[in-house]
Structure formats: structure tokens, C-alpha cells
Amino acid sequence: MIAEEKLKILTESARYDVSCSSSGSGRKNEGGIGNGMPDGCCHSFTPDGRCVSLLKLLMSNDCIFDCKYCMSRRSHDVPRATATPEEICSLTVDFYKRNYIEGLFLSSAVHVSPDATMELLVRTVKLLRTKYRFHGYVHLKGIPNADPLLVSEGAKYADRMSYNLELPSERSLKLLAPQKSKESLLSPMLRLCRERALFQAEKRKGFFLPAGQTTQMIVGASPERDGCILRLTESLYRTAGLKRVYYSSYAPVVEDALLPSVPSPALREHRLYQADWLLRFYGFDVEELVDEGEDLPLDIDPKCAWALRNMHLFPVEVNRAPLEMLLRVPGIGARSAQKILSARRYTALTFDHLKKMRVVLKRARHFITANGQFCGEEHAPALRCLLAAGDAAEAADAPEQLSLFAAGEHTPVQLPLFAQDAARSARTGEL
């Protein structure tokens, strides 16, 4: 059994990694323990509002890199620890058996060298899959500059891999993470994407990242605007086939003259997630949401901001509007749109019907008519104040990620919203 103190050190070093989803893998239990749950599963929630789905650990926090923002950086004076593969495997299986976790999220500081670290991570996951016969979810971090063959080997045993982009531009990377480069992070991501596509096309036996790849960026440590971040996000979804891009509000855990001394507002991170959802599930293009050199407004959500800029398109009649337009109404999400579509086949919907159907009208009533009736505010400046006031109350408790909701996935071009295999994607929030 791993020592409590070691577990504490390795967990505290890993807790700033945002990704914790366990969806996307349908791995079966083949005579051992564990299986994949394609919709993912949250096993607990911590007082910071985040879910605990995976056992999130570093293999080692003893790093040779010196990234300015990182609490495990070489020059930072913190207790160091390194776990053995056996310790990680036995901890995972015993936690899993008790239903504490859905699987393992294994990352590491760059210990000794990138190749040695990657080799240790791959050895651990192989051990878990073979000796311990564990078929639950495994998320493996890629180590920048590690040998591609080692990375590909890891991809055969993990359900998901991720390389953290960390910062949204090459310039910021050079400044704050001098040992990392855009090339060292993006090229393995693209290579894995190609290998995965080939694996699927050839219908080979076994697994190769069934749950795909994700990445993470720190927001607020460098000067990039939301418009720039979202453009990068959109291109990652399109070119690298990522399932998710995570954003992490910068929090000053180490002092450095190159870093801001105050944390980035959590609300900014929340707005980025909202915009990210609009890109993936609501048919928006980044050009419609924000200009490259601008930030998203903080006082209202990005969908409201878009609607206020396009008031000539509203109000829309809920009994006639196509799905694509319903999804663009502020306050109407994928689940509500689905309910409206289903119910209006049988009767002309009124506001009373919508209330009974639990369609939230706080924002939507300003942008819709129901059976010809309008119940909102028409005057645009007054409307903006109303929406901002309503949002302020919610923002006080701004979640860092959006909650689960039903309906479908989309590519930026099409919205096959009710395709059968799309429902899962929307429940998990992943493409």
C-alpha cells in the first residue's frame, strides 16, 4: 500500500490538471476487473465543485523542467516523491473495487528525461492492463519530446491521452515554459490523431485511444485574448480531432516576476467554456462570437451577447422555428429544444405549456413568441441590463464546467442533433 504522505504529495501536484472525464470508452471486462462506461461517471464532488471521476496522480513530481507557472518546477522548494508502478496499480485496483473511482489519470513531471518518464508511464499502464487485468478507464499524459514509439505503445493501453498545450501561443510558451515548444506539444498530438484514424480505418484488433485526445490551456497567465484562444480551440477540434479542450484559470501557486500576481477570474474561464459549447454543439462559428483581439463579455453569456448583436433575427416563433434557430435562442439548450420539437407536433405551444415543460424562460422569453404571444422586453439597452442582472446572480456561483445536458453533437457544418450515436456525445460534453 502506498504511503499516505506520498499519495498526498503526488495528488496535490496533479490537482491543477482540469481534465477528469471518464467518457468515451466502451472497453469490456475480459475476465478481470473493470469496464468502460461510455457516458462517464462521477464518483464524488469536492468542496471546490469539481468532480472526482479518476484517480488523478503524478507518477513523480521530481521535475527537470522549470516552467514558471508550475508548482513542481525544478527551482521550487517542495517535497518530492516518486511512486512505483506496483504502488500505482494496486492503489487503482483497490480504489476501483470499492467504487471510489472510474479509473486512473496518470501524469508525471519530467523525471530524469522525457524518454525515461514516458517509459515509466507506459510500463505502469501495461502492468495495470496485463498483470492486474484492469479494464477500467485510463487517461495517460503524453510527455513532450518523448520517443514517438513509446507514445504509440502507451496509446495501445490507454483509453485517452493528452498533451497539455499549457499556453495559447508560441511566444508565451518561450517565455514561461522555455523547455517546451509548440512543436513538441502539437506534433505528437497530430501524429496520434493520424495513427488513430489509420487504426480505425484498418479495423485492427485491440484498442488505440478509444476515447481520443484532449488538451488544456492556462487562461490568464499570458496576454492572449479570448478571441485568440477560441480560434486555437476551433482549429484543434477541426485539425487534431480533439474531444475536449479544457481551460484552467491561472492561479498564482508560485511567485515569479514574469507571472501575474493575481488569479484570473473564474468567470472568464466559465465564459470560455460557454463559448466552447456553442462551437461544438450549437452550430456557432468563432467569428460570430468574438473578434480575434477581443475578450468575451463578462457581464452576459456569449449566446446572449450574440443575440443582442443580431436582434433583427428575433423574436422567433417556437411553433415554427427550425432546430438550428431554436438552439440559438438564449436560455434554450439542447434538451429544451428537443422537448419543444417533440411537443409542438401535437399542439400549438403557449407560454403556459413551455413553463409546464420546464423550459427555462428567464432569458428565452425576450427572444421568442409562443403562439404569437410575446412576453419579453423589446428595448435593446434595457434588455441588456435585464440579462446582465440575471446573469450576475448565477455568475456569483459560476461553475467551471457546464453541467450535463441531453441532445446531440455537431460538426461546425452540420447538426445531426438527434442521431442515435450523438446523444452520448452530448451527455458527456465531448465530440
Added chain:
Amino acid sequence: MIYFFDGSKEAFLTAFLLAYRDGEALLTAGEKQLSIGQKSVFVRADPAMAAKCERRLLELDKRCMDDLSFLLRSGEGMRGQTAFLYLRLIAQRGRPVRGELAEDAVSEATECIRRIKLEAHRLKGFVRFLECASGALYAPVSPVNDVCDLLLPHFRGRLGHIPFVLHDVPRGKAAVWDGAHAFLAPLQHAEIVLSSDEAGWQALWRRYYNAVTLPSRARLKQMKGYMPVRYWKFLPEDPAAAIGDLPAADASANAGGASANAECAAGRALHAPSDAPSDAPSDTLPVKGRAPSPQAARDALPPPHGSPRPPAAPAHP
């Protein structure tokens, strides 16, 4: 007229036929205070009537019995009435009404089914197993709705050959997987012997839970929204204590935390090491932390492979 029934599907369908033409019918499986002059009847299940009713309803909507099986699991007082109004609408219209959400009966039934499925989904995460000395797993649960057996296929799939018991404490029943058979059985009180490592793994888990929390970000409302306090009772990580540790916990949240603390007493006692005395009243505990006799433990746990113990009720395959 109020139609009381015992909560079973057969009794419900019998009551459905009796009440169908009664404009003021109210079906309930729970308790109901009668007003002066109000008539009531206790409906016994009539297999012939129930079968006839089921056949006819299935002709009109082949998925309606699936909906009914969910609706009758509801822990809400009006579960019989929600199902009655929904099925009566199907019978009146002569076709499926699923999706006609502007109808009160349909939207209420849909919402009720959604809540039940949500609870089953949540419990897949919030169930916590205790490892017994025999290697079998035991988990006490206290769901609002009767969803215990819905969880069986999920855990059977992932735990494979490991026997386990999901004990619905308030309903006094258990969903059991003995490594070869899945079945439901009545279980009022279980006594188990915990494995020698159990306390150690729980301590590690608590340490992990506390270490993974970002202390600078207190979002208790969000936490309780995703993981309602009613599910905290059997969690070894003890979220109520973790909230108490947070420096910036707000006043209202602390108040919630305090009540949760009291509620958690029983749960914590469950997670006590096997040699520690329990500090909670024994009548609230389905399991005592103190080591019971090996025979009692064997009785409480699923039988070994090939055991002749007959299934008490068929469970999901």
C-alpha cells in the same frame, strides 16, 4: 374514491381497471389522509384482471409497461396517481402519448421517470463498497426511489467474479450477485466482518479526497447540486468534514454541513475499522463495525458459487 394498492404492478393494473371510469379516482401506494365522507378501497392484485389490462395497454403502446416499471419505483407519495393518469391517457387516446409534453399527465410522468433514471445514474458513482474478510463486497445505500436492482447489471459487469451485496437499507432488501447468480432478497439487518485492509484503504481515500480539493476555490452550492447531501451518508470520504476544513466556507453552506455531519454519523460508523466500537445507535445501523460471529457474516453475504440458496425474486439478467 381512493384506491390503495400494495405498490406491485399486478395490484396497480387491477386498480387501474377498477378506477378507469371513475373521474375522481386517486391511486396511491402510500399513506393518504382521508377527508370526511371520502370513500376508499384497498385493491388486492387479481392476476387475471392485471394480465388482461396489461395485454390491452401493450396493444396501444408497446413500451408503456417499461414506463410503468419505472413509475412504480418512485419514492414519491403520488407515484400511483402519476402512472394512472399517464396510462389512462394512453387508453383514452388509443395510442402512445410519449412526447406530448404539453399534457400534464405526460410531462409529470416523463419528469418522474427522468428523476428515477438520474438517481440510478448517480448511484453508479456514489455507491461505496466495503470489503469483507471473505473478499466479498457490501454496500449500504439509501435511495429515494427503488432503484437498487437497476444497479445490479452495472456492477456485475465491472466486478466480474467478485460477489457483492447492494443493501437498500430503508426498504430492507438487497440486490445480490454471488459470482454466478443475480437475485433480490429481503435483508433487514446485515452483520459483516471487514477485511483487515479496509480501514487503511478508506484512510488513503480520505487523504486523496482532501488532497485533490483546491482550497482556494469554495463552490459548495455547485458541489451539493451535483452530489446532494442525502447521498453523503455512506461516503467514506466524508464531504461534510471536508467542508468544515475549508477556510472560506460560507455561512449557509456551513449550516448545511453541520446537519450533514449529524446525518453522517451512521455512515461513518459503518466505515469504522473492524475492531473499533461503533458510536451510533445500533438500530440505525444495518452493519456493525464490531466483528460479528463468522456464521452471521456468512449469512449476510452472498452464498459461494453454486450454492443452493434459491433466488428470492428474479433480477435483471
